[in-house]
Amino acid sequence: MANTKNIIISGVGGQGILTASEILALCAMEEGLDVKKSEVHGMSQRGGSVVSFVKFGEKVYSPLIEKGAGDVILAFEKAEALRWRGYLKKEGGVVIMNTLEIYPTTVSLGLDTYPENIEEEFKKFGVKTISIDAVKLSKEAGDPRTQNTVLLGVLSNFIDFSYDTWVKVIKFRVPPKTIDANLKAFELGRSIKE
């Protein structure tokens, strides 16, 4: 529906995509919105490409995002941003991408090539493109597993949920021992606006 926000979170199996999309969906619920999130479990856990759709608004029907209806692509890996480009809306879409590149064996075996100039592939269509080194920032936050929270921090600038909502849900959802590192990671991400 017209007034729903459609977020595509993509990456590679094992990167914490499902936790990130869960946090986003719980924030939407906390804000009193209707929300659906969808992903496919199974084969994708084995290093394959993973995507999670999160939709929220007054009323959400389908859990799937239509091609051309996406507001934001939040990519945990560079090539996994490009894969989903067709889902972004023609005008006003945003892509936030981790600069991490994970080469699949298909590339090493010469069965495929890793895409080049990925930022340019978005910019040439006028898409607002934000690239960040979430690996570095997560280490700064004190735990390399907080990459997903860094990325959520960046995303938070494009969604009008209250700051308190984010903090509350992150505290609730991450392992207790990692709360401090995750909150720091969130702040580091949130400080990135361009």
Place this chain on the structure above:
Amino acid sequence: MEKKLLSGNEAAARGAWEAGVHVATAYPGTPSTEILENAAKYKEIYAQWSPNEKTAFEVALGAAIAGARSMVSMKHVGLNVAADPLFSASYTGVNGGFVIITADDPGMHSSQNEQDNRRYAKFAKIPLIEPSDSQEVKDFIKEAFEISEKFDTPVLFRLTTRISHSKGIVEVEDRKEVPLKEYKKIPEKYIILPAHARKRHYFVEERTQKLKEFANTTHLNRIEWGDRKLGIITSGISYVHAKEIFPNASYLKLGLSWPFPDKLLKEFVEGVERVIIIEENEPFIEEEVKFLGYNIDGKKFIPLVDELSPEVVRKGVLGEELERLPDGKGVKRPPQLCPGCPHIGIFYNLWRLRATVTGDIGCYTLGALPPYNAMDTTICMGASVTNAHGFDVARGWDFTKKTVAVIGDSTFVHSGITGLADIVYNKGNSTVIILDNRITAMTGHQFHPGSGKTAKGEETKRLDFEKLARAIGVEKVYRVDPHKLRESRKVLREAMSTKEPVVVLSERPCALLPEERKKAKQRPKKVVIPDKCKGEKCMGCIKLGCPALSMRDGKAYIEPLLCVGCDLCQQVCPFDAIVEEGQNG
């Protein structure tokens, strides 16, 4: 009321708990697995993994006949395995409520076919319930138990991947305790001798008539009047996709879609100008509607193959697409065996031995993909063992000595044991490799009889594969550690060239199990010494297919975030270019 964000599978478990379910059984299979995993968390529910869907079905049916509200869940193809008791259960009916959850997989995200199990409801003559989102899953499960007890019938409850694995907001309620129903011995109901079954068939037909009346009046089926210019008949996930594109149309939304509500259909058709059917996969509703004499189309607009989505609805019905950016190039990223996976060594060796491999279903099916390409057949669970025997009887020893069957431990217990008995009994000569990683890994790590743990995490007896094989009559049983590449290759060679049935037990736990992860953390990772690496001229380590290994700038590279230090790559590198980290200086 309390609200929770639940997946369809979590909602199914929650609904069962609220409905007072006592017994839940299952065999894992995507997308159904989390139903039992979640049911097992409730202390009021007795929950168990069964060796396969047939046994799971029969345990739950037995519990229902004994008076307990019972539920069995499985993926769509699981119902093929349980089809035999399904058809009998339709005749016996129930005592305590009995609900069968089938989780179908349109789009085949992780399945071998796209069968639409709505057809089973009609075939077995039992009511079919199709929820559209997590809230309905929870609410409808409770209805399903009421219907089961009221009409003395098993109920087929159909989920699909997008319902099972999508999360939505659910208002939860408390559990209502339902006491066990009194158990009475009723031979003419529960013993389906031909003489009894003949009478029961009349009962089943009468029941169907009553259910048809019920389908016309239950709130599970509803008309939503909107714009009368367009009426849409739909059910399950198709309803929400259709609503997304046509929020204002009129709907005949079916929650109890078999037996078909004929009167409701008439009312709906008369109330709108144009009617179409929007349904995923098979023309199940369309056939019913056409049978009732209405010329209403569905498959004319909506493809039969593949998963439905809002975009497919838009394209099919309106012939339009949203304006959008062009698709981006996606690098091929097929699923892979994990770093340190015990299956890597076996498939590396089978590739080296150029073996013909009858394969099976599990993580190890990835042995069919590059770099191994070490699989010739994969049909259904258990078929590796029997396929190998088929190759043997068709082509004889010269072929068989180069052939092996490869089967996971969970799959072997599921349906490989009878195949092994087939080989021995019929004097075959096949070699069967059982990949014993102690767990049902593919579906997300569920225990099975070879794990020594129950669904609730309690210790139990562990099935002894060697003793079992010997009891069946296999005299040669080898045990290998698949991480010892040279040793296990030698054993494989020997096993294959032995002219009698041989079992090779390949024993090493799945690398993702907690204990294995702990070990991996304590082990140093491996690194490549670029000066020693011969790069593209060699590629020896790349042929292992470990996801941590790739070629960067012409040399092998080990991604430190992924490496678990298992040392397989070190074993295959002929130039000693791979060492422990810290020793590369």
